[in-house]
Amino acid sequence: MGEIIKGKPVADKISEDLVREIEGLRGKGIQPKLSIVRVGARPDDLAYEKGALGRCKKVGVETEVIELAEDITQDKFIEELKRLNEDKAVNGILIFRPLPKHLDESVIKYVIAPEKDVDCLSPINVGKMTEGDNTGFPPCTPTAVVEILKHYGVELQGKDCAIIGASMVVGKPAALLLLNENATISVCHIFTKDSAKVASQADIVVVGVGVPRLVKENWIAEGAVVIDVGINVDDEGNLCGDVDFDGVKDKTSMITPVPGGVGSVTTSILAKHVVKACKQQNNL
Numbered sequence: 001m002g003e004i005i006k007g008k009p010v011a012d013k014i015s016e017d018l019v020r021e022i023e024g025l026r027g028k029g030i031q032p033k034l035s036i037v038r039v040g041a042r043p044d045d046l047a048y049e050k051g052a053l054g055r056c057k058k059v060g061v062e063t064e065v066i067e068l069a070e071d072i073t074q075d076k077f078i079e080e081l082k083r084l085n086e087d088k089a090v091n092g093i094l095i096f097r098p099l100p101k102h103l104d105e106s107v108i109k110y111v112i113a114p115e116k117d118v119d120c121l122s123p124i125n126v127g128k129m130t131e132g133d134n135t136g137f138p139p140c141t142p143t144a145v146v147e148i149l150k151h152y153g154v155e156l157q158g159k160d161c162a163i164i165g166a167s168m169v170v171g172k173p174a175a176l177l178l179l180n181e182n183a184t185i186s187v188c189h190i191f192t193k194d195s196a197k198v199a200s201q202a203d204i205v206v207v208g209v210g211v212p213r214l215v216k217e218n219w220i221a222e223g224a225v226v227i228d229v230g231i232n233v234d235d236e237g238n239l240c241g242d243v244d245f246d247g248v249k250d251k252t253s254m255i256t257p258v259p260g261g262v263g264s265v266t267t268s269i270l271a272k273h274v275v276k277a278c279k280q281q282n283n284l
């Protein structure tokens with residue numbers, strides 16, 4: 001019991017396919033490119049940026065980072081974004097979130113070109129995900145969750161999934177993507193009466209809340225599959241997930257580690273979305 005299912009084999013498989021696909025595109029004179037938009041220098045954003053740049057380099061996706069000042073005005077930000085929308089060389093745009101408070105995401109999400117929106121900021125892509133329309137771009141992290149489950153042969157149809165956390169970047173989209181796989185979904189959040197009870201009745205538990213080691217042994221049914229999306233730094237400065245890995249592991253049939261789990265697949269999905277966007281934009 002307690003097979004540790006790592007992200008690397010999943011990421012490697014996706015990367016191998018991408019390398020081949022990008023070689024094919026280059027043969028046609030096409031080079032996929034991602035623009036990353038970062039406002040300020042939050043450690044969280046820098047960590048993701050480092051992983052994303054490394055992955056893109058490895059598979060052959062060109063990158064640029066648009067570094068904007070922490071105090072950039074909304075008008076200037078929108079001007080930059082429109083420039084990227086119109087730049088024919090740019091196929092994908094990733095805007096790090098959350099944006100500083102003075103930038104209004106509810107306005108900006110309508111400005112990003114949906115066909116370049118590789119991490120699902122645009123309501124068009126949220127809508128496509130909700131409908132199960134595969135022409136859009138669901139957010140990279142919950143997509144990585146589903147890819148890991150499929151890679152390790154976890155049946156989803158008819159299974160009971162508990163999602164812990166209801167954010168727009170993890171919980172809500174994870175619920176929709178797993179629903180699209182015909183699983184039965186329960187979503188727990190801070191107002192849920194008894195999250196441990198809901199989780200302990202599930203075949204699959206997906207956790208993305210940002211609370212170090214929240215999910216304990218009593219939350220997990222014997223033989224359940226546990227996917228830990230959290231990336232936290234604990235009091236000793238170590239990277240840890242939202243699941244008490246040592247306490248939970250032996251009760252599960254499979255569990256993802258942190259680091260080395262979902263986080264390592266997210267950047268491969270990002271690169272995959274850039275290539276998909278590139279192909280769509282070139283009518284391929």
Ligand SMILES: Nc1nc(=O)c2c([nH]1)NC[C@@H]1CN(c3ccc(C(=O)N[C@@H](CCC(=O)O)C(=O)O)cc3)C=[N+]21
Pocket residue numbers: 044045047048050051052094095096097098119140141169231258259260261262263264266267
């Ligand atoms: N639009 C948007 N989408 C995001 O998904 C998003 C964001 N904005 N803003 C910042 C946060 C933070 N975040 C991280 C992802 C990976 C690591 C990380 O450490 N990744 C390691 C692997 C960690 C592991 O192995 O588990 C790597 O890629 O090498 C950290 C942080 C994404 N975020």
